Amino acid sequence: MESRDKAWLENRVRAAVEDDFYLDRDEEKRLKEEAAARGIPIRDAGLVANVELQRIGAVSERQLLDELDRLLHQFTDGDKLLDRKEERDAFDQVVIAAPGKKKGLDPRVAEDYVSSFCKVNGVRRSSGGRNWTVPALAAAIIALLLVTAIILFSRGSAADPRRGGGVEVTQEDRTEIDQRLTRASTYVERAQYTDPPERSAKAELDAIAQLDPGGSYRGEEANALRHRIVQHYLTLAERTRREGNREGARQWIERAKLMNVDREEISRKEEELGLTGA
Numbered sequence: 001m002e003s004r005d006k007a008w009l010e011n012r013v014r015a016a017v018e019d020d021f022y023l024d025r026d027e028e029k030r031l032k033e034e035a036a037a038r039g040i041p042i043r044d045a046g047l048v049a050n051v052e053l054q055r056i057g058a059v060s061e062r063q064l065l066d067e068l069d070r071l072l073h074q075f076t077d078g079d080k081l082l083d084r085k086e087e088r089d090a091f092d093q094v095v096i097a098a099p100g101k102k103k104g105l106d107p108r109v110a111e112d113y114v115s116s117f118c119k120v121n122g123v124r125r126s127s128g129g130r131n132w133t134v135p136a137l138a139a140a141i142i143a144l145l146l147v148t149a150i151i152l153f154s155r156g157s158a159a160d161p162r163r164g165g166g167v168e169v170t171q172e173d174r175t176e177i178d179q180r181l182t183r184a185s186t187y188v189e190r191a192q193y194t195d196p197p198e199r200s201a202k203a204e205l206d207a208i209a210q211l212d213p214g215g216s217y218r219g220e221e222a223n224a225l226r227h228r229i230v231q232h233y234l235t236l237a238e239r240t241r242r243e244g245n246r247e248g249a250r251q252w253i254e255r256a257k258l259m260n261v262d263r264e265e266i267s268r269k270e271e272e273l274g275l276t277g278a
Helices: 003-017 025-037 042-056 061-076 084-095 107-121 134-157 171-189 201-211 219-242 246-257 263-272
Strands: none
Touching (some): 003 042, 061 084, 201 219, 246 263
């Protein structure tokens, strides 16, 4: 492989994982298709990508799924049964980040794969912790509804008429905002901006906005994180566009829009990079 192609591929891998250190199957497929279009053999592209992922501590979803599949076969080929300990051991091996890695397999992807594996291979799954009985599930739902109603009532009763019906930020809200802002800052440092959706900076910042729509408590800090994320996405978009990857740059722009700030700056960058056309 020519050094120019190798450098391009390494840059392409870094661009794909820079925000989350996670190369999912769709990203890997696009990467290999782009490499093939440049005349790079698929096998060579895979080897270079693996080395680069290892160097920066990122992971390949496909490789982690291969490992999960191996473990599931090891545990179930003999008795066609996946007990709770075996399932937990398999999950721990792939979901928990390995030494030198910044991420593990997305738990949702792992769960979907285990379910599919058991169905396809006729494996009985005895992970009782995941299979709630109907009464227990109903009780949990009722309890959740009651707690939600109490919280909403208490917040509604705390409204200050002088603020036009706005919701007062209670001490309980402030404590939760403090905790969520700390988690959001941690996710930003890890470059977990928008993915996975439930464990990302965006999820925490959106929750803070619901608690305090007016941003009266630590709102400037929350917005500063949003601006920081947008700036990083715009940098990635510009870098990816320079490499000739128009679609990749468009994806970074769309992620920047999810933060709901700096709309004008995002639009200018989108136009500057030639991404506004059909």
